[in-house]
Amino acid sequence: MIGAGKIKQYSNILEKPLNKGKQEVSLSAFAFLFSELVQYNQTQVDNIAELERRLEDAGYAVGARVLELLCHRDKGNRRETRLLGILSFVHSTVWKVLFGKVADSLEKGTEHEDEYMISEKDLLVNKFISVPKDMGTFNCGAFVAGIVRGVLDGAGFPAVVTAHFVPMEGLQRPRTTILIKFAEEVLQREARLG
Amino acid sequence: MTSTACFIIVSRNDIPIYEAEREDAAQLHQFILHAALDIVQDLAWTTSAMFLKAIDKFNDLMVSVYVTAGHTRFMLLHDSRNEDGIKSFFQEVHELYIKILLNPLYLPGSRITSSHFDTKVRALARKCL
Numbered sequence: 001m002i003g004a005g006k007i008k009q010y011s012n013i014l015e016k017p018l019n020k021g022k023q024e025v026s027l028s029a030f031a032f033l034f035s036e037l038v039q040y041n042q043t044q045v046d047n048i049a050e051l052e053r054r055l056e057d058a059g060y061a062v063g064a065r066v067l068e069l070l071c072h073r074d075k076g077n078r079r080e081t082r083l084l085g086i087l088s089f090v091h092s093t094v095w096k097v098l099f100g101k102v103a104d105s106l107e108k109g110t111e112h113e114d115e116y117m118i119s120e121k122d123l124l125v126n127k128f129i130s131v132p133k134d135m136g137t138f139n140c141g142a143f144v145a146g147i148v149r150g151v152l153d154g155a156g157f158p159a160v161v162t163a164h165f166v167p168m169e170g171l172q173r174p175r176t177t178i179l180i181k182f183a184e185e186v187l188q189r190e191a192r193l194g
Numbered sequence: 195m196t197s198t199a200c201f202i203i204v205s206r207n208d209i210p211i212y213e214a215e216r217e218d219a220a221q222l223h224q225f226i227l228h229a230a231l232d233i234v235q236d237l238a239w240t241t242s243a244m245f246l247k248a249i250d251k252f253n254d255l256m257v258s259v260y261v262t263a264g265h266t267r268f269m270l271l272h273d274s275r276n277e278d279g280i281k282s283f284f285q286e287v288h289e290l291y292i293k294i295l296l297n298p299l300y301l302p303g304s305r306i307t308s309s310h311f312d313t314k315v316r317a318l319a320r321k322c323l
């Protein structure tokens with residue numbers, strides 16, 4: 001019977017406690033919801049870029065909230081003021097809470113000073129989605145890119161974040177890489193803070 | 195004896211999203227708090243703590259500030275010296291703010307219009323300050 005468990009009903013969201021509660025959400029429920037999100041947005045737009053932007057905006061809203069909640073809950077009210085600090089926060093804490101594991105790798109870009117990459121062998125949102133050839137380079141990881149952008153933007157590190165497929169030898173499906181390109185002011189402030 | 199207090203929440207874009215006055219205070223209180231924003235801006239990047247204590251003085255009034263992870267600032271104008279009370283006040287309001295923020299229909303950076311939130315903040319102010 002649905003809803004058989006006894007959950008205390010709160011009259012207002014402000015009364016409800018902020019602690020962890022039930023950690024897990026059904027994977028199938030999430031995959032279904034996400035696929036509906038993508039399909040709904042597909043009907044609303046004319047081109048791929050617009051679709052990616054919409055997914056990113058949806059993720060941005062999540063990122064802004066995740067930042068505040070996790071800093072309060074898991075980090076004992078410490079803010080991140082340094083670049084590496086916020087990157088490792090995203091790579092470990094955020095990934096652990098959202099996907100149940102830390103991200104596979106965090107790398108610094110070789111060509112540009114302001115580029116960083118978070119890679120994931122099998123990104124959760126791409127797990128049950130196959131992209132047809134005529135959609136080109138479209139990547140549903142744009143949702144996760146939006147989450148990362150929301151976290152970075154909220155913490156005061158504006159960046160352009162995109163998701164890319166990187167084919168890997170030995171793996172049937174390509175790896176997903178989240179590419180983070182920080183704005184100029186972030187690098188200047190980092191240099192100033194020394 | 196109640197101390198004069200004015201509490202505002204300022205979003206990261208320097209727009210006030212919530213205000214609460216203890217008594218009928220002049221515009222001067224809000225002016226003082228807004229003038230202190232510049233100081234907060236610089237100070238926020240020098241420390242990873244959220245509670246920034248008293249950062250500015252005006253006559254006998256002090257400005258205390260608490261910065262959240264998303265750079266939303268809670269600013270309190272007061273004339274008491276009760277630092278622990280102020281810190282616990284900020285922490286309680288921070289929890290309330292996060293609960294408001296978690297509402298998917300709340301646009302971050304917009305005004306907080308919930309009367310329930312207002313009631314709770316005023317009750318906390320009476321309790322802690």
